[in-house]
Amino acid sequence: xxxxxxxxxxxxxxxxxxxxxxxxxxxxxxxxxxxxxxxxxxxxxxxxxxxxxxxxxxxxxxxxxxxxxxxxxxxxxxxxxxxxxxxxxxxxxxxxxxxxxxxxxxxxxxxxxxxxxxxxxxxxxxxxxxxxxxxxxxxxxxxxxxxxxxxxxxxxxxxxxxxxxxxxxxxxxxxxxxxxxxxxxxxx
Amino acid sequence: xxxxxxxxxxxxxxxxxxxxxxxxxxxxxxxxxxxxxxxxxxxxxxxxxxxxxxxxxxxxxxxxxxxxxxxxxxxxxxxxxxxxxxxxxxxxxxxxxxxxxxxxxxxxxxxxxxxxxxxxxxxxxxxxxxxxxxxxxxxxxxxxxxxxxxxxxxxxxxxxxxxxxxxxxxxxxxxxxxxxxxxxxxxxxxxxxxxxxxxxxxxxxxxxxxxxxxxxxxxxxxxxxxxxxxxxxxxxxxxxxxxxxxxxxxxxxxxxxxxxxxxxxxxxxxxxxxxxxxxxxxxxxxxxxxxxxxxxxxxxxxxxxxxxxxxxxxxxxxxxxxxxx
Numbered sequence: 001x002x003x004x005x006x007x008x009x010x011x012x013x014x015x016x017x018x019x020x021x022x023x024x025x026x027x028x029x030x031x032x033x034x035x036x037x038x039x040x041x042x043x044x045x046x047x048x049x050x051x052x053x054x055x056x057x058x059x060x061x062x063x064x065x066x067x068x069x070x071x072x073x074x075x076x077x078x079x080x081x082x083x084x085x086x087x088x089x090x091x092x093x094x095x096x097x098x099x100x101x102x103x104x105x106x107x108x109x110x111x112x113x114x115x116x117x118x119x120x121x122x123x124x125x126x127x128x129x130x131x132x133x134x135x136x137x138x139x140x141x142x143x144x145x146x147x148x149x150x151x152x153x154x155x156x157x158x159x160x161x162x163x164x165x166x167x168x169x170x171x172x173x174x175x176x177x178x179x180x181x182x183x184x185x186x187x188x
Numbered sequence: 189x190x191x192x193x194x195x196x197x198x199x200x201x202x203x204x205x206x207x208x209x210x211x212x213x214x215x216x217x218x219x220x221x222x223x224x225x226x227x228x229x230x231x232x233x234x235x236x237x238x239x240x241x242x243x244x245x246x247x248x249x250x251x252x253x254x255x256x257x258x259x260x261x262x263x264x265x266x267x268x269x270x271x272x273x274x275x276x277x278x279x280x281x282x283x284x285x286x287x288x289x290x291x292x293x294x295x296x297x298x299x300x301x302x303x304x305x306x307x308x309x310x311x312x313x314x315x316x317x318x319x320x321x322x323x324x325x326x327x328x329x330x331x332x333x334x335x336x337x338x339x340x341x342x343x344x345x346x347x348x349x350x351x352x353x354x355x356x357x358x359x360x361x362x363x364x365x366x367x368x369x370x371x372x373x374x375x376x377x378x379x380x381x382x383x384x385x386x387x388x389x390x391x392x393x394x395x396x397x398x399x400x401x402x403x404x405x406x407x408x409x410x411x412x413x414x415x416x417x418x419x420x421x422x423x424x425x426x427x428x429x430x431x432x433x434x435x436x437x438x439x440x441x442x443x444x445x446x447x448x449x450x451x452x453x454x455x456x457x458x459x460x461x462x463x464x465x466x467x468x469x470x471x472x473x474x475x476x477x478x479x480x481x482x483x484x485x486x487x488x489x490x491x492x493x494x495x496x497x498x499x500x501x502x503x504x505x506x507x508x509x510x511x512x513x
Contacts, residue, residue, distance in 0.1 A: 018266045022259070030250055033258060037248035046248070047258055054262050055269060107248035129242060147207045149247040154209040165209065172203050173196075180238050 006070055014061050021058055028071055031150060032078050037107045038145035039082035041134070046107065053081035075160045079142055086138055132182040136175050143171035144179075191221050191228065198231050206235060206244065252491040253459070260459040264426065337384070343368035382408045386417035395427040402433045409437050419450040428460040435463050439470040448474055452482045461492045468495050472502065480506060 012020035025032070033050045040046035057077045064073055108126050136144060139161075146157040147168070154172070158165045192198050204210055205218050222229055348364040374381045385401050393401070398421065405414050421434040435454055441447045454467040468486075471479050480503060487499035 016270055018263065018270060021266065022263065029259070030255060033250050033255065034247045037250065043248075043254070047254070047261075050258055051262060051265060055265055058266055058269060125241075132242075148242070148244055151245050152207075154204065154207050169200055169203060169209070172207065173200060176203065176235070176238060179242070180234075183238060183241055 007066055010061070010064065010066060010070060013058070014064070021061070024070065025054065025057075025074065028074060032074060035075065035078050035145055035150060036082055038133070038149050039086065039141060040107070041130075043107060045085070049082050049085050050078070052085065053078040056081055072156075072159055075146075076162070079146075079160055083138055083142070128183075132179050135178050135182055140171050140175040140178070143168050144175040147172055148175075191217075191225060193227075195227075195231075198227060199235070202228070202231050202235050205232075206239075252489055256457070256491065257459045259457055263457065264424075267424065337370055337372055337380075342370045376404060376408055379411070382411055383413045386411070386413040389417040390420050395430055398425070398427070398430045399433050402430065402437055406437055410441060415441055415444070415447065419446060422450050422463075423453055428458075428463060431458065431460065431463050432466065435466040435470070439466065442470040442474055448476070448479065452479060455486060455495075456482050461495075464490065464492060464495060468498065472498070475502060475506060 006024065009020045009024045013024055032053065033046065036049040036053065037043065037046035040049055053074075057074055060077065064070070107130060133141065133144070142161055143157060146152040146160060147154060152160070154165045154168045158168045161168060192201060201218070205215070210218060218228075222232065344367045345364050346367060348362060351361040351363060353360045372381065372384075376382055382405060385405055389398055389401055389405075402418065402421070405418075408414055409418065415438065418434045418438050422431055422438060425431050425434065431454070435451070438447050438451065442451060448471065451467040451471050455464050455471060458464050458467070464486075471482075475483070483499040483503050487496050487503055490496045490499070
């Protein structure tokens with residue numbers, strides 16, 4: 001069976017074909033949701049960001065030029081949607097972070113279900129990771145999520161963030177230092 | 189590449205190394221330098237210690253159920269978005285694709301217009317030629333419209349507004365809304381009745397009523413309007429219980445291409461495992477190429493263990509048979 005090319009799918013989706021749009025994002029949805037989850041304070045927020053970003057992408061698709069990579073363009077939209085959601089809801093997010101720390105309803109980074117003890121330890125680790133990430137500024141977090149969690153090279157992250165590779169490097173440097181301090185405090 | 193002595197610059201270099209920013213030559217120089225430069229070695233160890241807690245590539249885990257939930261919700265939102273976009277071409281196309289809806293809408297609009305005309309007419313004098321033709325066309329449309337089933341005493345007029353009134357001539361301009369409740373007795377085999385119920389399924393009736401309607405329509409499920417409405421419900425309804433009932437009704441029509449297409453969609457996209465399971469079981473007897481492609485996908489990603497195992501077994505069996513041939 002012939003596979004539709006990305007270009008064909010983009011053109012069909014630009015004309016309002018929902019199935020074509022779904023096929024376009026199908027291979028990337030897990031990463032996109034993980035990016036949203038990297039920014040959000042809880043899974044529900046991450047889902048909202050993902051939904052808003054995908055809808056924004058669908059609306060903006062007629063303006064998408066086939067000169068750039070669709071995945072880079074989509075990452076940009078997810079990152080921008082995450083940022084605008086954070087700015088819009090800054091106060092609510094701050095409150096939520098505090099609450100989050102108490103109840104530990106954040107994203108799960110490790111899921112060891114072998115034994116109840118392992119589950120508890122992983123639950124604590126997840127809470128600590130979420131708390132640590134909450135210490136980063138928006139741009140530090142973008143750089144960290146893209147390079148550290150998503151495995152982007154510095155220049156790829158720079159393209160998504162529309163800045164220089166040097167800026168990304170500085171942001172990563174700051175993010176890692178903040179996280180290290182937080183980590184040291186916890187472990188000591 | 190110069191290896192810096194400044195601690196901060198050294199850390200920048202390590203970060204570039206860790207995040208793949210060094211080219212091959214720089215990378216081999218970096219590795220060589222590691223054996224000789226204690227400061228660089230120590231810096232790398234410090235950075236790697238941090239990664240023992242949060243390694244590169246560690247990202248929030250997204251399970252299949254959550255992914256499918258998002259997929260489903262996104263489809264609903266995209267469909268809503270498309271409905272909101274007005275395009276004359278698409279509108280006309282969709283009208284021709286749904287002749288029944290077109291007939292109902294036309295009849296509804298025409299009936300409202302005629303009723304308005306009757307109220308606005310001061311006396312029952314002779315009707316002019318244009319009035320007669322309008323009335324005639326409405327009566328013709330009403331034969332296929334639910335409005336034909338509404339008795340005179342079964343409707344209420346509300347939100348009546350006088351847009352303008354000329355006291356001297358008596359000319360008046362009105363607008364109003366019409367609500368009606370009608371009782372119909374008949375047989376479910378009557379096309380007019382089950383057609384009406386099928387249309388109601390795609391309109392905004394409450395979930396309990398939709399479930400009851402699907403239940404009642406079961407004996408006439410093979411009627412064109414009925415199964416089209418059930419396909420619509422299976423692929424669009426927000427309520428999993430209603431979708432479940434729709435898929436159960438459609439099982440016996442799995443030999444139809446359009447039904448199988450809807451079942452495949454439900455199997456790959458529906459967030460509810462019960463709906464997926466019913467769709468899967470209906471498709472098992474029709475393992476065509478498109479269905480096998482969905483089975484192939486679901487045997488890896490479906491959150492339901494039974495579907496994964498059965499889909500794998502069917503796919504493997506088919507593959508083995510192909511090899512033998």
